[in-house]
Amino acid sequence: MDVLSDVIAIMRTGRPRSARVEWHAPWGQRFPSAPGSAGFQVVLRGSGWLLPPGGEPVALSAGDVLFFPHGHGYAIADSPFTPVAEPACDPLEETDLFASAFIEGPGAATVLLCGGYRIDASRAHPILRDLPDLIHLPAELGRHTELRVAVDLLGAEVHRPRLGADTVVSSLLDLLLLYILRAWFDSEPGHCEVTGWAAALADPQISAVLDAVHRDPARPWTVKEMGERAGLSRAAFARRFTALVGQPPLGYLTWWRLATAARLLRESEDGLGAIAARVGYTSEFSFANAFKREHGLAPGRYRREVCPPVARSSFPGSEALKT
Structure with a gap:
């Protein structure tokens, strides 16, 4: 797999969630x-x-995309002066894969x-940690076509689910991310100031090495070979x-x-030996020692005790829109 x-694949757990909401002014959430x-x-x-909390209001228009990589709170309204409603449920409460809601009001939709x-x-991944609290991608004709x-x-x-909607929506949510x-x-390309991941991905030479390492982590890489x-x-x-990248080549590897x-x-x-081989370790013993240093648990114990968290959403969803 390539870097992105x-x-x-490594950072997301469970199924994503989505909702289509038609608001009619005045509204605020x-x-x-x-x-x-x-x-x-x-x-x-x-x-x-x-x-945004503690910031100036930002005007939004059709086609604008907002992404909050770190789950920070915010509000959206039809006007900077409209009171915003508090959510009606825990935002991490389990919700459906997708939902649709209509919020009545006398004004524009x-x-x-x-x-x-x-x-x-x-x-x-360090890429995620480098991202700002908010990514705002304004609608611009001819840009970001995909x-x-x-x-x-x-x-x-x-809006109008059809047969197979669960699979389609889940796949589209991954594509959207x-x-x-x-x-x-x-x-x-210059916004990741701490470790420069945007610059690393934009650098053809470093990006080529990152891509190669991600596609074949088991290869016995050396710094000399990476440099070549x-x-x-x-x-x-x-x-x-x-x-x-923010760390030496072999440290990142x-x-x-x-x-x-x-x-x-x-x-x-897969057994521990097979997994060790897939990630470049020639023995279970060396793999187990390295894994415990990194994760604090031996691989077998990690497999027994660390279960994927229940998939939850990062937005209130339809239940929170009953205000």
């Missing part, structure tokens, strides 16, 4: 902080205002597509990789191998 696909989650809002029709993903912070298509398909499927992250990294793959000397590659092993322990029935 791996990021999504608060979406509380939901640690361990990531949420999104898409303006399908009409307009509104994002009301705004249609929002909201949704959420449950994130396991203990195994989040994202717009995914939004249109998802909005239509949630991928396209949001892709759009951000394509358009904001990047077309750089060993020293020049190590400096550039460390500056952009070890972290990624053990993160992959943890996912395989949770999601497969």
